[in-house]
Amino acid sequence: MPDGSFSHPQQRSFNPYTENGGTILAIAGADFTVIAGDTRQSEGYSIQTRYAPKVFRLTDRAVLAVNGFAADGNMFVKKVKQRLEWYRHAHAKDMPLRAIARLIQTMLYAQRFFPYYVYNILGGIEEDGTGAVYSFDPVGSYEREACRAAGAAQSLVQPFLDNQIYFKNQQAAPGQSHPLHLPLSDVLSIVIDSFTSATERHIEVGDGLEMYVVLAKGRSAQGLEGGRGVQELTTRTDGDRVFVIRRELKKD
Amino acid sequence: MDHFPTNWGRPRNDAQDLYNTYPLHQRPNNTPKDVFADGVQRTQQPIVTGTSILAILYKDGIMMAADTLASYGSLSRFKTIQRLQSVGENTVIGASGDMSDFQYVQSILEELMIEEFTANDQNELGPAEIHEYLSRVYYARRSKMNPLWNSVLVGGKKDGKRFLAYVDLLGTTYSASTLATGYGAYIALPLLRSAVEGREDELTEEQAQKLLTDCMRVLFYRDARSLDKFQIAKVTDEGVVISDPIKLDTTWGFAEKIRGYGPQTQ
Numbered sequence: 139m140p141d142g143s144f145s146h147p148q149q150r151s152f153n154p155y156t157e158n159g160g161t162i163l164a165i166a167g168a169d170f171t172v173i174a175g176d177t178r179q180s181e182g183y184s185i186q187t188r189y190a191p192k193v194f195r196l197t198d199r200a201v202l203a204v205n206g207f208a209a210d211g212n213m214f215v216k217k218v219k220q221r222l223e224w225y226r227h228a229h230a231k232d233m234p235l236r237a238i239a240r241l242i243q244t245m246l247y248a249q250r251f252f253p254y255y256v257y258n259i260l261g262g263i264e265e266d267g268t269g270a271v272y273s274f275d276p277v278g279s280y281e282r283e284a285c286r287a288a289g290a291a292q293s294l295v296q297p298f299l300d301n302q303i304y305f306k307n308q309q310a311a312p313g314q315s316h317p318l319h320l321p322l323s324d325v326l327s328i329v330i331d332s333f334t335s336a337t338e339r340h341i342e343v344g345d346g347l348e349m350y351v352v353l354a355k356g357r358s359a360q361g362l363e364g365g366r367g368v369q370e371l372t373t374r375t376d377g378d379r380v381f382v383i384r385r386e387l388k389k390d
Numbered sequence: 391m392d393h394f395p396t397n398w399g400r401p402r403n404d405a406q407d408l409y410n411t412y413p414l415h416q417r418p419n420n421t422p423k424d425v426f427a428d429g430v431q432r433t434q435q436p437i438v439t440g441t442s443i444l445a446i447l448y449k450d451g452i453m454m455a456a457d458t459l460a461s462y463g464s465l466s467r468f469k470t471i472q473r474l475q476s477v478g479e480n481t482v483i484g485a486s487g488d489m490s491d492f493q494y495v496q497s498i499l500e501e502l503m504i505e506e507f508t509a510n511d512q513n514e515l516g517p518a519e520i521h522e523y524l525s526r527v528y529y530a531r532r533s534k535m536n537p538l539w540n541s542v543l544v545g546g547k548k549d550g551k552r553f554l555a556y557v558d559l560l561g562t563t564y565s566a567s568t569l570a571t572g573y574g575a576y577i578a579l580p581l582l583r584s585a586v587e588g589r590e591d592e593l594t595e596e597q598a599q600k601l602l603t604d605c606m607r608v609l610f611y612r613d614a615r616s617l618d619k620f621q622i623a624k625v626t627d628e629g630v631v632i633s634d635p636i637k638l639d640t641t642w643g644f645a646e647k648i649r650g651y652g653p654q655t656q
Contacts, residue, residue: 151434151435152434152535152537154532154533154535154537154560155560156560156562158562179564181562184575184576184579186556186562186564186566187564187565187566188566189565189566190564190565207560207562208562208563208564209525209529209532209560209561209562209563212563213529213561252533
């Protein structure tokens with residue numbers, strides 16, 4: 139009886155949401171950003187597939203990771219990409235990262251009373267050439283951060299990042315201070331360790347790992363090109379560049 | 391939310407307002423009036439249901455299997471229902487869940503294929519397009535809180551490319567080299583995965599057919615909503631072939647030797 143009145147009893151047994159597991163993570167460097175996610179999709183105790191990407195390239199300088207209810211996630215990414223295409227046709231350029239972040243908040247809040255059950259992490263290069271990570275809740279609250287983990291193993295990974303990226307509970311050597319940003323090779327090692335550890339301890343994480351690396355314009359791709367499982371997604375080398383690194387994770 | 395300021399700050403329901411000393415005047419009911427509101431029913435649970443669908447990739451294409459039973463609760467109500475359906479020249483779909491919702495989806499797809507045919511533009515929708523279309527239909531219906539209560543497998547081969555994917559009542563989608571719905575996801579999928587994963591390009595048609603038949607037999611032994619009559623569909627470069635119903639050969643001789651539960655006393 140969908141007339142909105144309270145005069146007769148209502149019941150709804152249909153639940154339009156489910157949880158599809160998996161974990162995503164992003165870390166910003168001084169002039170790069172790494173955005174990663176595992177590729178397992180599950181429901182309950184069943185693995186639905188071992189390869190369902192959760193991380194998507196939006197532009198040459200923006201990558202979006204989505205986690206939560208997979209059907210909502212796919213639809214949300216589809217709509218964001220559509221809005222970015224319209225922007226390209228209207229303005230003959232790609233939307234800047236902070237504008238994409240605000241767009242995502244608006245699109246999420248538009249669904250405030252029937253939310254996309256999705257946690258978003260947006261990573262990329264800001265117009266000033268710095269690496270940036272924006273994290274969102276399902277209804278659009280967002281902030282810019284240096285690193286963020288979300289999803290099934292958020293509670294396992296985030297404390298590790300707090301320690302390794304923000305140097306929480308670590309004392310610098312006498313007369314020295316903690317570095318503001320870590321080099322790319324260190325960040326990649328931390329990401330890989332985060333996911334192998336989460337795979338060990340969380341049943342919904344595993345199968346495959348996809349790490350997107352966005353490099354600021356002019357930054358050398360040293361240590362990245364020709365590496366194992368590395369693939370460049372951008373065709374031009376005179377702007378921001380996007381790479382993807384694929385790794386296997388344990389499948390049990 | 392209630393957009394009408396006259397209603398603000400008032401109890402939602404006068405009958406429940408225990409502290410009211412003066413009768414509140416009748417508030418306007420500003421919701422859209424629908425005389426059929428009480429008559430409109432939405433699928434809140436499936437009624438006549440089909441059980442598992444199995445599907446795998448193999449060397450020449452894809453193969454899908456489903457039994458021919460449509461159950462009404464625990465009653466085996468309809469025993470010769472076809473749950474595999476070809477769509478165009480390159481695609482086959484199989485559905486578990488509510489069979490009336492599936493028949494509605496079949497009618498939508500038939501309408502779609504006719505519309506595409508009359509365009510006469512030398513294009514035909516392949517399995518990937520059919521799956522994308524179905525995922526939109528199912529997601530749209532769940533978003534209206536009025537779901538089509540199915541889990542559907544879509545398989546096919548077009549332009550030399552094999553395709554296998556899943557969509558369900560929530561609009562959830564995924565793709566893999568072996569897929570199963572319902573009880574099959576618990577009982578048959580592990581068997582299918584160990585036989586198929588990594589050997590998608592080597593598995594012959596005979597091996598694929600035997601594998602699916604064995605899995606249907608295991609399902610018949612354990613799934614109380616299944617039948618020993620099933621069909622196998624295959625999609626290859628030659629197009630779609632859906633077999634006639636096949637009878638499973640089963641062995642029950644061991645049953646009388648089982649002791650420890652059931653009606654036996656010793």
